[in-house]
Amino acid sequence: MSTASSVKRFDAIVIGSGQGGTPLASALAQAGKQTALIEKAHIGGCCINEGCTPTKTMVASGRAAYIVSRASDYGVWNLSNPHAGKADDLSASKPDRGWDQIRGVVDMEQVRQRKRDIVESWRGGSEARVKGQKGLELFMGEASFKDANTLTVKLLEGQEVTVAAETIFIDTGDRPARPRLPGLDDVDQTRVLDSTSIMELGAVPDHLVILGGGYIGLEFGQLFRRLGSQVTILQRGKQLAPREDPEIADALRKVLVEDGITVLLNSSATSVKSAHPEEVSVAYKNEQGEEATITGSHLLLAAGRTPNTDMLNLQAAGVKSDASGHIPVDEKLQTNVSHIYAIGDVKGGPAFTHVSYDDFRILRDTLISPSPSQPPRKVSDRVIPYVMYTDPQLAHVGLHESEARKKYPNATIKTASMPMAYVARALETDESRGLMKAVVDDGTKQILGFTCFGIEGGEIMSIVQTAMLGKLPYPVLQDAIFAHPTLAESLNNVWGYLK
Ligand SMILES: Cc1cc2nc3c(=O)[nH]c(=O)nc-3n(C[C@H](O)[C@H](O)[C@H](O)COP(=O)(O)OP(=O)(O)OC[C@H]3O[C@@H](n4cnc5c(N)ncnc54)[C@H](O)[C@@H]3O)c2cc1C
Ligand SMILES: NC(=O)c1ccc[n+]([C@@H]2O[C@H](COP(=O)([O-])OP(=O)(O)OC[C@H]3O[C@@H](n4cnc5c(N)ncnc54)[C@H](O)[C@@H]3O)[C@@H](O)[C@H]2O)c1
Secondary structure, three states: OOEEEEEEEEEEEEEOOOOOHHHHHHHHHHOOOOEEEEEOOOOOHHHHHOOHHHHHHHHHHHHHHHHHHOHHHHOOOOOOOHHHOOHHHHOOOOOOOOHHHHHHHOOHHHHHHHHHHHHHHHHHHHHHHHHOOOOEEEEEEEEEEEEOOEEEEEEOOOOEEEEEEEEEEEOOOEEEOOOOOOOHHHOOHHHEEOOOHHHHOOOOOOEEEEEOOOHHHHHHHHHHHHHOOEEEEEOOOOOOOOOOOHHHHHHHHHHHHHOOOEEEOOOEEEEEEOOOOOOEEEEEEOOOOOEEEEEEOEEEEOOOEEEOOOOOOHHHHOOOOOOOOOOOOOOOOEOOOOOEEEOHHHHOOOOOHHHHHHHHHHHHHHHHOOOOOOOOOOHHHOOOOEEEOOOOEEEEEEOOHHHHHHHOOOOOEEEEEEEHHHOHHHHHOOOOOOEEEEEEEOOOOEEEEEEEEEOOHHHHHHHHHHHHHOOOOHHHHHOOOOOOOOOOOHHHHHHHHOO
8 A cells, every 4th residue: 555645635625426415526616626526435425326226226126016916906917927827816806915926027136137227327427427527536435534624535446645625525425324233243144134235136035024114114125025025124113204294104004014014113123143044033022012033034224324424534623423423514514614514414314315415506505606696595494305215105395293283383283184095096097095194374374294195196295395385375276277187186185174
């Protein structure tokens, strides 16, 4: 290993090629700032390589398997698997929905290859854009602070370089958390999966036991059920998706149970062991407080994520992190050291690609091209939507009922819940599971929050989000002409259930 004696100086350094860091580095370079982008693994960060893109690509394969399993519901023979005979053999009327047979017709290697191809093409596109950007130098290696303006980069090829800048942006994201469970390190590690390694499986697991009932546990749980695995989800809390409205979370649980997933609530894992080489067992405290054990072929760890700050040597720069390792920031994304900013998941709070990208926009509007007429937006100004890609999707924007009542104690808060079974388009397509729920201030008629747990819930939610952005009162949607029979048309009716 050789150490470079000189320091390479830049106007700005971005650490991490995540969803905010990559466009930020390009925007800085385009604004004439000599910029360094340091990335230790691959361009595009988690979203493109291990997060949104690969998971949603695989979820599409799961959806195809689901539709095949339901072919007879639509009066269609199972063309994908002529050996199975009439699609009736896989019909929804069977208690197990024919999942074992589906497993027999799923080519997991092809599912994986389709995912790899899409990831590679997205990553390649991002890489080409970064490498083609004038004024932007890419360092492939791991960065750590030497002092508040200087970083050491351990390049992937082995050498070290030292870089320095007046302004530094941290966009290092997070990684799967590994719970401290006795026995976890002693079992066959090929049977212990995280959100990255599970997408590299070449065969469908027999029985996937999932630790955690949040986004990752639920998206993968339903996906692998649809590909033919037996699935058991162990969730510590009293509901799945703990931040959601309890009515919605319960509807989600019912859908997953209907799909044949075993959901164990109020169940906290206590240890892991393996009595047989092809099995992994999780001991847990069940709802009654008794010790119980669940045994599967594989264990997916989906119990949250750990911020990538431990390797940054933040103390050398004087940057504070909190007990969880996240870097607290102010309204302008500044850390406690004024020339060092943190964006994306590493700062804590909602961990979504669109939040990291919006962090970039806030910095662009504050530091690179401020508007002469408008003050820059602040972190607290934004309303954050999100979609969990279960099927049906669980999409939400704004406040939940309990949050609205707490935030506006003197307002007349009303809520409307409408089953998706009342939506013509959902019935026609036989995809009517779930419900939508709206929260309004009935004094001002403003929409405070909206959830759609239903087919294409993300798209329906985005319509309501647009109305909220424009501060449209709900009666405007109630009386709007929507084309028939769209899913959007349901936004005429939901407000009729307000109480
Ligand atoms: C399985 C999964 C599915 C997801 N699905 C969705 C979804 O559907 N929609 C959604 O909005 N969000 C989704 N997310 C979350 C989303 O991926 C993240 O919120 C988003 O990627 C965060 O972006 P970021 O900018 O914080 O950093 P990241 O994208 O995490 O990028 C950080 C980068 O920094 C690099 N790095 C770390 N430390 C260093 C260092 N010391 N030196 C140099 N480089 C370093 C890392 O290698 C990485 O490339 C998903 C996440 C996972 C895990
Ligand atoms: N569609 C999307 O936007 C999407 C998809 C995937 C991930 N993500 C992002 O990634 C983040 C991480 O996802 P995640 O699912 O790992 O975390 P999460 O925080 O959403 O859920 C983790 C769950 O694990 C449970 N848990 C923790 N320890 C446990 C234990 N010992 N036993 C049983 N249950 C336990 C928690 O109660 C919690 O419900 C999410 O917060 C989300 O922001 C987003």
